[in-house]
Amino acid sequence: MTYLESEQREVRRCRDETHAVLETDVCIVGGGIGGIYAALASASLGRRVVLADGAAQLGGLTYNANIGSFCGFYSNGPDREGCRPLTRLFAEEMFADLEKMGSAFPRYSSRTLVVPYYDLGFLRWAEHKMQALGVRVLLGCLVSGVCREGRRLTEVQFLSRYGPVSVRAASFVDASGDAALAWAADLPCQVSAADVLGSQVFVMGGIDCTDPPTTEEINLRAAEVGRQYGLERLKGVFFYMPVHGGLLSVNMTHVPTPLDPVAASEVTMTGKDLTDRVAAFLRQEFPRHFGRGEVVKYGETGIRQTRSVAAVHRLKTEEILEGTVFPDRIARCAWPIELHNESAGYVWHTFSDDHVHYIPLASLLSPELDNYAAAGRCIDADTAALSSVRVMGPCAATGTAAAYALALAGSGSVHEIDIARLQQQLAPNLQD
Numbered sequence: 001m002t003y004l005e006s007e008q009r010e011v012r013r014c015r016d017e018t019h020a021v022l023e024t025d026v027c028i029v030g031g032g033i034g035g036i037y038a039a040l041a042s043a044s045l046g047r048r049v050v051l052a053d054g055a056a057q058l059g060g061l062t063y064n065a066n067i068g069s070f071c072g073f074y075s076n077g078p079d080r081e082g083c084r085p086l087t088r089l090f091a092e093e094m095f096a097d098l099e100k101m102g103s104a105f106p107r108y109s110s111r112t113l114v115v116p117y118y119d120l121g122f123l124r125w126a127e128h129k130m131q132a133l134g135v136r137v138l139l140g141c142l143v144s145g146v147c148r149e150g151r152r153l154t155e156v157q158f159l160s161r162y163g164p165v166s167v168r169a170a171s172f173v174d175a176s177g178d179a180a181l182a183w184a185a186d187l188p189c190q191v192s193a194a195d196v197l198g199s200q201v202f203v204m205g206g207i208d209c210t211d212p213p214t215t216e217e218i219n220l221r222a223a224e225v226g227r228q229y230g231l232e233r234l235k236g237v238f239f240y241m242p243v244h245g246g247l248l249s250v251n252m253t254h255v256p257t258p259l260d261p262v263a264a265s266e267v268t269m270t271g272k273d274l275t276d277r278v279a280a281f282l283r284q285e286f287p288r289h290f291g292r293g294e295v296v297k298y299g300e301t302g303i304r305q306t307r308s309v310a311a312v313h314r315l316k317t318e319e320i321l322e323g324t325v326f327p328d329r330i331a332r333c334a335w336p337i338e339l340h341n342e343s344a345g346y347v348w349h350t351f352s353d354d355h356v357h358y359i360p361l362a363s364l365l366s367p368e369l370d371n372y373a374a375a376g377r378c379i380d381a382d383t384a385a386l387s388s389v390r391v392m393g394p395c396a397a398t399g400t401a402a403a404y405a406l407a408l409a410g411s412g413s414v415h416e417i418d419i420a421r422l423q424q425q426l427a428p429n430l431q432d
Ligand SMILES: Cc1cc2nc3c(=O)[nH]c(=O)nc-3n(C[C@H](O)[C@H](O)[C@H](O)COP(=O)(O)OP(=O)(O)OC[C@H]3O[C@@H](n4cnc5c(N)ncnc54)[C@H](O)[C@@H]3O)c2cc1C
Pocket: 029, 030, 031, 032, 033, 034, 035, 052, 053, 054, 055, 058, 059, 060, 061, 062, 065, 067, 068, 069, 070, 071, 072, 141, 142, 143, 175, 176, 177, 178, 180, 181, 198, 199, 200, 201, 251, 301, 302, 303, 304, 375, 376, 377, 378, 390, 391, 392, 393, 395
């Protein structure tokens, strides 16, 4: 056939047409860091995995919101060598691979080891992993409903631009960030009484990365002259990435993150207006390094904390401060309480070098379901506690723990698994 002979063929929607139904062992909703680690862990146990996300790309905030740095994977310490890895399962491999790819740039900062990363490198790493492990990835698929039989979910329904698709599974991980699966299943959920702000983060290109200004220097200048540029937030976070001649991830705005589709869409534009003011401030006040800087990527609205599942146990701030060692602990972290609840700055409560706090399995489990576990930033914690355990290290660790716990439960109840066995599997994330 030549192009001259090509013709259109008439098609019409058939209302009775059956839609695709996938059968699998575990269905994970949300392809951010929590969901990706849940998929890595589930697939490594030989389980068949469907990983579904409403966005057009994998990666959640880690890729789509320009977060720019992996935090919460290491303990605090007096220097780089003194920071112990707290989340190791799949993370050691990820960091090694990203460093090999030239996409990870670990550095000692805020008394711990943080790992700034190039987001494209991370995305491709995650995609290659999913392909290699045979994880079936569904993108552009938003949860539209669930089927539930007694204490078990049996199916999640999704809507996509190409029509509906359903996934039937033995177990389900809610790594949606907003507890979207719990919400669709009519499970009790919780939101913070006071607003927790998100951020529109942007990437600046065309910068000079030699001996660049530190975060402290930029924040000092912002405190002096930021208001003249219309800046509302005067304390930012900046990560340099030595790729493409030098990129800077700039996190210096605060925006509301409502769970309302109309208001949430509006923030995607007002947030960018705020970042443009930050870019003007950086260009003007630091001409040697940023004078020729351009915004090269805005990204999605960065959402910190919205809706969580109401689980068997709500992790409390006191338990974080005291480092409570729960009998059913499944993850740990030493990241500060980092609560963004005011427009100009944020609460930053740091911990000593020997401090570690733990997350119990009970903060992932719904009292109403036997085959559901939350992971990532929608686990159950009070507002300040969540502001610590929502960084990527513990999100990755809860994803791993949710996967292992559900695999141990099999067709039984995740509430009745052998915790000692689970902790044995999770030992690299629980012991030094
Ligand atoms: C501005 C900002 C800066 C931050 N800085 C850092 C930092 O420097 N270091 C760090 O470690 N952490 C940082 N964090 C925290 C961290 O990035 C997030 O808490 C973490 O990435 C959350 O991962 P997650 O997998 O739980 O959720 P997400 O990354 O939010 O992933 C959830 C996924 O679920 C999908 N989803 C949601 N609803 C549905 C639905 N109904 N149907 C289908 N799919 C759905 C979404 O599309 C998304 O891909 C920052 C957060 C913000 C907002």
